[in-house]
Amino acid sequence: MRRFIVIGHKAATAADFKLDDLAGGAGRLDILLRCINSAFFLSHDLRKDVEVILVLLGPPGPVRTVRLVGSELRYLNPDERSTGALIRNALMKDTRSEERSTPGIYVSSRTFQDVLGLLGETELVYLKEDGEDIRSAEVSDNVTFVLSDHMDLTPDEESLLLQYRPKVLKLGPISYHADHCITIVHNELDRR
């Protein structure tokens, strides 16, 4: 299982945003939607053994977490708008504990701390520019990568994550968008 946790620092936590304004009014939700695309889509196939957890921290709050499970997903298309509609559907559910919104998509009010605490057996990887090169690193088959949207992790988020002693890895000499990072990670692990 490859799992990707992506923090959306400004991403909408209510379903009142417009699908025409995913980059603006929805708080850069467009980035998270492209992360979903990169995590699941292969040419003419969907990756089943992948999970994506989006932690949405934008207004109006409180935090909402959307979890997508590759083995159960249906109705997922590669484009931003239709995926945005699925996330908006999920946000319509006003629930604290995790509930299913559509096949393979679950919503809750779990915090980043909750999400980390609930991971169970998995290797944890923090993708960061000053890490070890992923190409020379051992990576478990059961691995969880932590990424951020257009902003870095806050000092609080980072210190929380570091308590779990993640492996710190980098993907190359340049800093990439989160969705591009997911594509590069997949390619590296597909080769092993």
Added chain:
Amino acid sequence: MRRFIVIGHKAATAADFKLDDLAGGAGRLDILLRCINSAFFLSHDLRKDVEVILVLLGPPGPVRTVRLVGSELRYLNPDERSTGALIRNALMKDTRSEERSTPGIYVSSRTFQDVLGLLGETELVYLKEDGEDIRSAEVSDNVTFVLSDHMDLTPDEESLLLQYRPKVLKLGPISYHADHCITIVHNELDRR
């Protein structure tokens, strides 16, 4: 210079499509828009030394070609919808020879054959599942990659391309979406 030619076999050649329907009515233009994103965007930066050439072959015809030049681009945002609007603007220009539509975006009625003929000095690479692994291949700094949308190159397109004796390279053991291919290519070349 890294250049990416992407063939959109069904992609709209007129500006009458809706930005709400980029994956449907615009003939999978969403794929080409994500290719633009992958080609140009870095975290908080734009790649200047990149060019993208989209060859649009869908209805109503005839062919339209849109060329994006990294060193001149402005007003480019990462999301599909706003990039779709730029391409739609370009398609509003009814021109045979190449004309600028917005900064860094040019439109013409060049065919794939025209595009190949006009490349000048560049190494040509055909990304294909049965090629040599890119990680062990020499690749020039001045290189042009040819990709296709959700469909393979037609036999005619492939035989045209092969006349130019491209290097045939693969990116791994699995077949990826065109935009993911561009991300993987960039990462590999960024490392050299």
